[in-house]
Amino acid sequence: MDLTFNETQEILRKMARDFLITECPKSLVRELEDSEKGYSPELWKKMAELGWMGLIIPEEYDGMGYTFQDLTVLLEETGRNILPGPLVCTITSTFPILDAGTENQKKEFLPKVASGELILTTALLEAEGTFSASGIAVKATPKGEDFVINGTKLFVEMAHAADYIICVTRTKDGASPEDGITLFIVDAKASGISCEVIPTIAADKLCEVQFKNVLVPKKNMLGELDKGWPIIEKMLEKGAIAKCAESLGGMQAAVEMTIAYSKDRVQYGRPIGAFQALQHMMADLWTTMTTSRYLVYEAAWIESEGLPCAKEASMAKAYVNDAYKYVTRWSIRLHGGIGTSRDHDISLYYLRAKAADTAFGNTDLHRELVAQKIGLI
Amino acid sequence: MDFGFTDEQIARRKEFSDVCKDLAAKRPAEYVGFESAYDNEPSWEYYKLCAKEFGKRGWLTLDWPAEYGGSGTMMDRVLFSEARGYYGVGGVDVFGIGMLAPTLLAAASEEVKKKFLPPIAAGDVTWCELWSEPNAGSDLASLTATAIRKGDEYIMNGQKTWTTGAHRADWAFGVFKSDPEGRPHHNLVFLLFDMKTPGIEVRPIPFTNGTHIYNEVYLDDVHVPAENIVGQENEGWAIVNLLAGFERSNIDAIMALIRQLEDLVTYCNVTKRNGQPLSKDPLIRNRLAQTACELEAARTLAYRVADLQNRNEMSLMDASALKVFASELGERYASLATDVAGPYGQVKFSRWAPLNGLLEAMYHECFVFTISMGTNEIQKNIIAWYGLGLPRMR
Numbered sequence: 209m210d211l212t213f214n215e216t217q218e219i220l221r222k223m224a225r226d227f228l229i230t231e232c233p234k235s236l237v238r239e240l241e242d243s244e245k246g247y248s249p250e251l252w253k254k255m256a257e258l259g260w261m262g263l264i265i266p267e268e269y270d271g272m273g274y275t276f277q278d279l280t281v282l283l284e285e286t287g288r289n290i291l292p293g294p295l296v297c298t299i300t301s302t303f304p305i306l307d308a309g310t311e312n313q314k315k316e317f318l319p320k321v322a323s324g325e326l327i328l329t330t331a332l333l334e335a336e337g338t339f340s341a342s343g344i345a346v347k348a349t350p351k352g353e354d355f356v357i358n359g360t361k362l363f364v365e366m367a368h369a370a371d372y373i374i375c376v377t378r379t380k381d382g383a384s385p386e387d388g389i390t391l392f393i394v395d396a397k398a399s400g401i402s403c404e405v406i407p408t409i410a411a412d413k414l415c416e417v418q419f420k421n422v423l424v425p426k427k428n429m430l431g432e433l434d435k436g437w438p439i440i441e442k443m444l445e446k447g448a449i450a451k452c453a454e455s456l457g458g459m460q461a462a463v464e465m466t467i468a469y470s471k472d473r474v475q476y477g478r479p480i481g482a483f484q485a486l487q488h489m490m491a492d493l494w495t496t497m498t499t500s501r502y503l504v505y506e507a508a509w510i511e512s513e514g515l516p517c518a519k520e521a522s523m524a525k526a527y528v529n530d531a532y533k534y535v536t537r538w539s540i541r542l543h544g545g546i547g548t549s550r551d552h553d554i555s556l557y558y559l560r561a562k563a564a565d566t567a568f569g570n571t572d573l574h575r576e577l578v579a580q581k582i583g584l585i
Numbered sequence: 586m587d588f589g590f591t592d593e594q595i596a597r598r599k600e601f602s603d604v605c606k607d608l609a610a611k612r613p614a615e616y617v618g619f620e621s622a623y624d625n626e627p628s629w630e631y632y633k634l635c636a637k638e639f640g641k642r643g644w645l646t647l648d649w650p651a652e653y654g655g656s657g658t659m660m661d662r663v664l665f666s667e668a669r670g671y672y673g674v675g676g677v678d679v680f681g682i683g684m685l686a687p688t689l690l691a692a693a694s695e696e697v698k699k700k701f702l703p704p705i706a707a708g709d710v711t712w713c714e715l716w717s718e719p720n721a722g723s724d725l726a727s728l729t730a731t732a733i734r735k736g737d738e739y740i741m742n743g744q745k746t747w748t749t750g751a752h753r754a755d756w757a758f759g760v761f762k763s764d765p766e767g768r769p770h771h772n773l774v775f776l777l778f779d780m781k782t783p784g785i786e787v788r789p790i791p792f793t794n795g796t797h798i799y800n801e802v803y804l805d806d807v808h809v810p811a812e813n814i815v816g817q818e819n820e821g822w823a824i825v826n827l828l829a830g831f832e833r834s835n836i837d838a839i840m841a842l843i844r845q846l847e848d849l850v851t852y853c854n855v856t857k858r859n860g861q862p863l864s865k866d867p868l869i870r871n872r873l874a875q876t877a878c879e880l881e882a883a884r885t886l887a888y889r890v891a892d893l894q895n896r897n898e899m900s901l902m903d904a905s906a907l908k909v910f911a912s913e914l915g916e917r918y919a920s921l922a923t924d925v926a927g928p929y930g931q932v933k934f935s936r937w938a939p940l941n942g943l944l945e946a947m948y949h950e951c952f953v954f955t956i957s958m959g960t961n962e963i964q965k966n967i968i969a970w971y972g973l974g975l976p977r978m979r
């Protein structure tokens with residue numbers, strides 16, 4: 209056991225932190241919130257040069273060949289700084305390709321992801337908003353050398369900017385909802401696809417994507433016909449941990465900002481940080497962040513080791529969802545009025561906490577998964 | 586970042602588990618919860634049996650220096666604590682092994698170490714902690730019991746209270762005013778003494794559930810050999826602080842809760858209400874799962890603290906955070922477990938009690954962890970002042 213970052217990770221962390229401070233100031237974050245694109249292509253290019261999109265893509269596909277744990281180190285920094293754009297949806301969309309893609313698919317897509325040429329996203333949710341297979345109604349039906357996709361996906365992150373969409377479809381009404389799910393790598397510019405950005409709390413460009421008779425070649429089927437659901441489960445598991453890492457960074461930033469502010473702001477002739485009511489609250493926020501930290505690190509380690517991780521991933525996500533919201537809510541409270549202004553950075557984190565909580569499954573969903581894993585029948 | 590254990594550690598863990606599992610099978614029915622060892626005879630006999638067994642195996646001294654009988658590492662001690670906690674086995678004296686021994690190793694004279702460490706290592710003696718007084722709790726330095734040097738003795742007078750296990754203990758460590766007129770924090774002495782010394786009177790105080798855990802202790806002209814001092818006269822406060830740093834290791838309590846949750850899951854799977862097992866109730870599933878997440882968070886933070894200790898980088902802040910988080914989780918768990926069992930949640934150890942009365946016992950015992958060993962509010966002060974650098978209270 210050694211619960212410190214290794215040298216590679218320390219370097220990655222420092223590099224990412226320094227890079228983001230200069231390249232992604234909060235003024236840019238707000239500008240991107242208001243923009244149509246939601247990301248900066250120039251910044252995207254620079255990140256590609258640093259190898260971020262290809263961080264965990266093996267070297268044989270032109271990636272950096274880092275571990276999953278290393279990825280969470282990077283994401284802790286992007287969460288800490290707030291980095292708008294398609295980094296997380298692109299990386300998490302490479303998981304299914306890495307896990308289930310054919311050699312040809314890997315060769316076709318992964319090098320271009322690593323170089324920053326391709327933005328990916330995954331279209332999972334539909335009208336019901338459920339993360340379980342029962343919610344998948346978008347149909348894919350075979351037609352010659354192609355499949356035809358019809359239906360509407362929702363909350364597809366950055367779909368308006370994506371080059372390819374991993375679309376989770378129903379190809380069969382099977383014995384169980386999980387049976388009959390098939391994944392396709394769909395060209396986002398294919399005819400029949402239309403896309404509209406949903407206004408969401410963190411302006412993270414979650415889209416409605418309509419598929420009208422969209423043709424996708426059979427060679428773009430990801431994994432086997434009707435057997436795609438386990439690939440999505442694995443993606444959700446890794447995605448949950450990735451999201452937790454981002455949230456952890458966000459919590460760290462919020463706690464640091466709050467403590468610094470409390471030493472600075474004077475009322476009744478003394479810094480507000482001298483009031484014990486606030487001291488105990490800040491001790492509590494620090495504790496909430498720290499308990500989150502090792503839970504996330506443990507899950508990231510287990511995942512990185514290739515060990516079964518569904519339980520720990522869900523534990524981390526369920527816990528961190530609440531923790532991030534709690535920490536940022538109280539951070540605003542401790543700032544008083546100024547904390548509620550959009551112009552103050554602390555509010556940016558409060559919004560991300562809600563967005564992060566929804567991504568890859570909310571608290572109740574993950575608690576139910578934990579309930580199953582701890583043996584409740 | 587590596588949460589894994591070496592093959593050697595895995596083997597060690599299995600050894601600890603196997604022995605604790607065997608000992609758990611010998612546990613008397615009256616032994617319910619963490620503190621009952623002090624309460625009744627069968628439980629106390631059992632506790633002593635476990636202590637002897639661990640002493641014989643050298644497991645009470647795993648992380649001691651080899652010259653005093655150390656036979657392992659700090660991580661071995663953590664693994665042993667986990668096994669004991671998980672199987673609900675007593676026998677490791679929180680005062681003697683957990684607090685005093687590391688303090689003596691760090692700060693006592695060679696004579697004191699030679700005299701007191703071997704019986705602790707063997708599991709032969711039990712210790713109690715005579716610190717708190719009726720008017721000196723969190724503000725311990727304001728205590729008034731005295732130990733005045735006369736020749737080669739100290740003469741102790743005054744009253745101590747909340748003394749866990751004083752009625753079972755062979756020996757005590759305590760802190761007293763050695764110079765009642767002296768400068769605050771430079772007027773105290775830290776002494777070790779035999780509980781059978783004339784002039785010591787122990788009176789029980791009933792715990793919320795009526796059990797006999799702690800006591801009042803009256804000291805009336807109690808003579809203690811001056812050689813039983815730890816540290817310097819008037820500088821006992823330094824020893825108090827040193828010892829307090831060893832108080833907050835919670836891994837055994839966390840493992841005990843993890844085990845209790847497992848048992849509660851089983852209880853919910855087999856217990857029917859309204860025509861279906863409790864485990865089918867979505868609210869119960871949600872609450873139990875939440876607790877499981879929080880327990881895992883506590884466990885991983887305990888590893889963090891252990892990892893820091895292992896590298897001699899003890900962080901006051903992390904240890905305090907762990908103490909607060911794990912103990913409050915214990916309170917929440919007690920409330921949850923007694924809720925889930927419905928009317929049975931209130932039943933004491935008896936034929937009607939689920940899980941041998943453990944649920945009801947937890948409803949009482951949770952305070953052991955939130956209030957004693959520095960209340961959670963004091964721990965939050967530590968985090969705020971020493972960790973976060975916020976201005977100290979005036």
Ligand SMILES: Cc1cc2nc3c(=O)[nH]c(=O)nc-3n(C[C@H](O)[C@H](O)[C@H](O)COP(=O)(O)OP(=O)(O)OC[C@H]3O[C@@H](n4cnc5c(N)ncnc54)[C@H](O)[C@@H]3O)c2cc1C
Pocket residue numbers: 713714715716717719721722723724746747748749750799952953956957958959960961962963966
């Ligand atoms: C089960 C149990 C076993 C115990 N065993 C022992 C033992 O073996 N030996 C021994 O010496 N003692 C023992 N104690 C005593 C324990 O150490 C004290 O109860 C504890 O230190 C608190 O002191 P107090 O009870 O006088 O409460 P007080 O110090 O009077 O505290 C009352 C309340 O005020 C709060 N408070 C006090 N000061 C502050 C502050 N500065 N800032 C914010 N809040 C504050 C406390 O957190 C608490 O909520 C035991 C206690 C319990 C409950």
